[in-house]
Amino acid sequence: MAFLSIISLVLAAVAAGEPLLGKRQALNQSIPATTTLNGSATINPTAFAMPFVLNVEDMWDLLIGPVSSASITTTVSATPVPSSSLIPPPPLYYSPFPTGQQYPMESKNESWSFPKDFWWGVAGAAFQIEGAVKAEGRGPSVWDALGRVTGFESNNYTADITNNNYYMYKQDIARIAALSVKAYSFSISWSRIMPFGSGPVNEEAIAHYNDVINTCLEYGVIPMATLYHWDTPLAIQDTYGGWLSENIVNDFVEYARVAFGRFGDRVQYWFTVNEPIVFCDQYPLPAQYFKNFTIPYQHQPYYCGQNVLLAHSQAYGLGKQMMPNSTISYKNNGGYKVPLTNSTADAQAVQRAWDFNEGWFSDPIFLTGDYNDNVKTYVSTFLRPFTTAEKQTILGSADIYAHDAYTAQFYFAPDAGIEACLADTTNPLYPACANTSYTYSAADGNWLIGAAADPLAPWLHKATDWLPAFLHYLADTWAGDKPLAVTEFGFAEPFEADKTLLPDILFDPVRSSYFHDYMRAMLVAMSEGVNIAGCLAWSFYDNFEWASGFSVRFGMQYVNFTEDTLPRYYKASFFEYKSAFDIYQEK
Ligand SMILES: *[C@@H]1O[C@H](CO)[C@@H](O)[C@H](O)[C@H]1NC(C)=O
Ligand SMILES: *[C@@H]1O[C@H](CO)[C@@H](O)[C@H](O)[C@H]1NC(C)=O
Ligand SMILES: *[C@@H]1O[C@H](CO)[C@@H](O)[C@H](O)[C@H]1NC(C)=O
Ligand SMILES: *[C@@H]1O[C@H](CO)[C@@H](O)[C@H](O)[C@H]1NC(C)=O
Ligand SMILES: *[C@@H]1O[C@H](CO)[C@@H](O)[C@H](O)[C@H]1NC(C)=O
Ligand SMILES: *[C@@H]1O[C@H](CO)[C@@H](O)[C@H](O)[C@H]1NC(C)=O
Ligand SMILES: *[C@@H]1O[C@H](CO)[C@@H](O)[C@H](O)[C@H]1NC(C)=O
Ligand SMILES: *[C@@H]1O[C@H](CO)[C@@H](O)[C@H](O)[C@H]1NC(C)=O
Ligand SMILES: *[C@@H]1O[C@H](CO)[C@@H](O)[C@H](O)[C@H]1NC(C)=O
Numbered sequence: 001m002a003f004l005s006i007i008s009l010v011l012a013a014v015a016a017g018e019p020l021l022g023k024r025q026a027l028n029q030s031i032p033a034t035t036t037l038n039g040s041a042t043i044n045p046t047a048f049a050m051p052f053v054l055n056v057e058d059m060w061d062l063l064i065g066p067v068s069s070a071s072i073t074t075t076v077s078a079t080p081v082p083s084s085s086l087i088p089p090p091p092l093y094y095s096p097f098p099t100g101q102q103y104p105m106e107s108k109n110e111s112w113s114f115p116k117d118f119w120w121g122v123a124g125a126a127f128q129i130e131g132a133v134k135a136e137g138r139g140p141s142v143w144d145a146l147g148r149v150t151g152f153e154s155n156n157y158t159a160d161i162t163n164n165n166y167y168m169y170k171q172d173i174a175r176i177a178a179l180s181v182k183a184y185s186f187s188i189s190w191s192r193i194m195p196f197g198s199g200p201v202n203e204e205a206i207a208h209y210n211d212v213i214n215t216c217l218e219y220g221v222i223p224m225a226t227l228y229h230w231d232t233p234l235a236i237q238d239t240y241g242g243w244l245s246e247n248i249v250n251d252f253v254e255y256a257r258v259a260f261g262r263f264g265d266r267v268q269y270w271f272t273v274n275e276p277i278v279f280c281d282q283y284p285l286p287a288q289y290f291k292n293f294t295i296p297y298q299h300q301p302y303y304c305g306q307n308v309l310l311a312h313s314q315a316y317g318l319g320k321q322m323m324p325n326s327t328i329s330y331k332n333n334g335g336y337k338v339p340l341t342n343s344t345a346d347a348q349a350v351q352r353a354w355d356f357n358e359g360w361f362s363d364p365i366f367l368t369g370d371y372n373d374n375v376k377t378y379v380s381t382f383l384r385p386f387t388t389a390e391k392q393t394i395l396g397s398a399d400i401y402a403h404d405a406y407t408a409q410f411y412f413a414p415d416a417g418i419e420a421c422l423a424d425t426t427n428p429l430y431p432a433c434a435n436t437s438y439t440y441s442a443a444d445g446n447w448l449i450g451a452a453a454d455p456l457a458p459w460l461h462k463a464t465d466w467l468p469a470f471l472h473y474l475a476d477t478w479a480g481d482k483p484l485a486v487t488e489f490g491f492a493e494p495f496e497a498d499k500t501l502l503p504d505i506l507f508d509p510v511r512s513s514y515f516h517d518y519m520r521a522m523l524v525a526m527s528e529g530v531n532i533a534g535c536l537a538w539s540f541y542d543n544f545e546w547a548s549g550f551s552v553r554f555g556m557q558y559v560n561f562t563e564d565t566l567p568r569y570y571k572a573s574f575f576e577y578k579s580a581f582d583i584y585q586e587k
Pocket of ligand 9: 500501505561562
């Protein structure tokens with residue numbers, strides 16, 4: 001009786017998202033390292049006087065509630081891809097004459113080539129594709145919970161099933177290999193490997209990812225693994241606030257140790273965290289659903305960022321020690337930043353935007369071991385400084401400059417001016433104090449910077465003309481003598497989710513033209529000397545697009561989510577992407 005009421009006290013607090021000061025210790029100790037995943041625990045003698053066990057099933061029942069299962073719940077073998085599926089579409093018409101800035105001719109340009117070892121591939125992320133959320137011992141992540149916050153998720157979608165990749169990965173990898181794709185970048189679900197985020201390791205998850213990796217190798221596809229693509233284990237979010245707490249540093253490094261140790265004999269390419277600018281800027285998570293009341297709202301992104309820098313750099317150091325032949329980085333993101341006008345203020349706004357976005361992480365990792373002056377001026381009022389040893393660990397903790405480089409946008413000074421913004425913490429643009437727009441200035445006619453993607457991806461425009469300048473900027477500013485890699489790029493065909501006819505869906509002209517022009521813009525930059533090791537298109541099929549669920553589509557394959565078997569079909573854009581390598585990659 002007594003221990004049952006302690007369990008309900010702790011779990012009620014966790015479920016309500018209340019701060020767990022004082023209660024944190026209880027939940028932690030309720031999961032002694034000796035707990036087994038089937039719930040029959042060996043009680044940790046140093047834990048509670050009245051010990052109890054929180055097992056994975058309890059977490060699901062008490063923190064998440066019922067989840068849906070797919071109709072397919074065992075691993076499916078690959079069936080050969082029919083040759084009828086491999087016929088490319090008729091080509092889109094491309095202008096045969098140069099129409100503007102760096103606009104390529106359609107005939108093969110003999111000045112361009114991708115080297116033989118250039119890795120071109122496709123990317124996806126565990127939570128967006130796997131489904132099978134409760135299968136084989138996986139613990140819940142923040143995203144399992146967010147999907148159930150009223151009003152957060154478009155159409156109340158969940159990723160309980162999504163692409164059912166957890167059981168259908170063999171077919172998925174076979175379909176990638178059938179188009180000669182060289183690399184497949186996937187993420188590992190932390191809460192599958194460690195259902196509580198720390199502590200016991202789930203051997204069924206290890207076996208699963210072992211088979212994903214081995215299947216890639218059987219098909220001659222290079223596996224690339226990301227440790228963290230936004231799916232923080234719910235247990236560590238609820239106990240200490242996830243990335244808001246320095247506790248996560250050690251937990252992340254221990255998780256990395258398990259992944260490197262178990263998979264590093266076959267996986268050479270590793271990404272620690274995906275797009276910290278995005279997931280840290282989204283702290284606090286919606287309406288402070290997961291709270292840490294002791295950190296003011298506006299400061300939370302920077303606590304997250306600081307803990308990311310510590311966790312990433314320590315994991316990098318460990319990875320290089322365990323796998324000397326590995327290539328390890330983290331994935332940055334952001335569009336090219338173009339000044340709206342030639343004014344000095346807009347030039348300053350552009351610099352501040354780089355500093356508070358890419359530079360927030362890239363300056364410490366690639367340049368100095370510490371924040372740039374603009375970020376430091378702000379964060380030093382509340383964050384502790386890095387120690388000398390931490391700065392040394394952070395500096396140089398990436399082997400390539402990996403950037404998710406989708407688009408470009410204009411930047412300009414706030415209405416009040418930069419100085420007034422900096423003096424006013426209530427300005428909505430504080431502390432970066434850089435405003436942004438997707439349209440040219442009024443003097444230039446207010447045209448969009450490029451064709452808009454789906455309205456549910458309002459940040460994304462086809463701005464491939466700017467890509468050569470963008471890649472030069474990344475190389476010159478941060479990468480130095482390390483190669484660049486474009487680790488995500490892709491396009492959400494406008495209104496694709498509203499289409500009902502299969503042939504209409506498979507013919508995706510804006511996405512196709514995005515990939516066509518993107519690859520040629522990359523070739524321009526490479527012909528001008530920018531060193532690029534590889535690129536990964538997002539995404540190899542339609543999937544669960546976070547808060548937008550299935551309402552917006554980034555796939556180069558269509559997936560019919562209303563059919564039990566979730567059939568996959570290549571879209572025209574996949575052939576367009578592949579054709580750039582058929583034409584330009586050295587054999
Ligand atoms: C959790 O418990 C373990 C074992 O008692 C202890 O070493 C660790 O410091 C605790 N962690 C937290 C976050 O309280
Ligand atoms: C639970 O797992 C442990 C360790 O794998 C095993 O020894 C034990 O027999 C299992 N218990 C049940 C009830 O399956
Ligand atoms: C061929 O590529 C070079 C180098 O990028 C470029 O300068 C030239 O304009 C291209 N030629 C055509 C016809 O597009
Ligand atoms: C989503 O769920 C909420 C709460 O159950 C309900 O009020 C709402 O109508 C649902 N929305 C849709 C689009 O189904
Ligand atoms: C909240 O964050 C503060 C500042 O990092 C930290 O001292 C405190 O322990 C955190 N609270 C919890 C419950 O993790
Ligand atoms: C890295 O090197 C180690 C030791 O030589 C080797 O066992 C391992 O297979 C290599 N890993 C990869 C991914 O090539
Ligand atoms: C910026 O200046 C350049 C030349 O210095 C000029 O060609 C261009 O039109 C100017 N752009 C704007 C938006 O004023
Ligand atoms: C940012 O720019 C938009 C569009 O020009 C403007 O309406 C808005 O007031 C600006 N925001 C600030 C805080 O200056
Ligand atoms: C998806 O599957 C459903 C159910 O079989 C079917 O009605 C629908 O036409 C399919 N959609 C497309 C685009 O093929």
